[in-house]
Amino acid sequence: MPLSELESALWALGEGVTEPLLRPVSRRAGRPKASQLRQEFVGMVAFTVQQLRDLGYSVPEAHQAVADDELNRVGAKPDRGSDRFAARTIRDWDSTASRKTHLTRPISRVWRQLFRADAPLFLPAARDRQG
Secondary structure, three states, X not given: OOHHHHHHHHHHHHOOOOOHHHOOOOOOOOOOOOOHHHHHHHHHHHHHHHHHHHOOOOHHHHHHHHHHHHHHHHOXXXXXXXXXXXXXXXXXXXXXXXXXXXXXXXXXXXXXXXXXXXXXXXXXXXXHHHO
């Protein structure tokens, strides 16, 4: 979309005319998509789970550790439900990020980019566990 189109639509809005470009789109049924930032956060969480698994955590232990030792400890809040993350949420995010059907979504894109990094990243709790 050319910038001039947006400028024209904004000018028209000031004159009381709403151009199609600025009209709200009809909402789809169901829950709205998470923001790009939130999806990237989910990708980083899934990457962290994989890092813990590489350190020897079982899958359920990794999900629980990320939920309790990291997210809940620092005060991160889920989008809905309780005010604390559950291992089940982390499990669902981990599953979503690693599915090949979501390769273009920010969740999977961040997950893949982090795996391409040269140096491994570790959480403080994981370092403590390593001894």
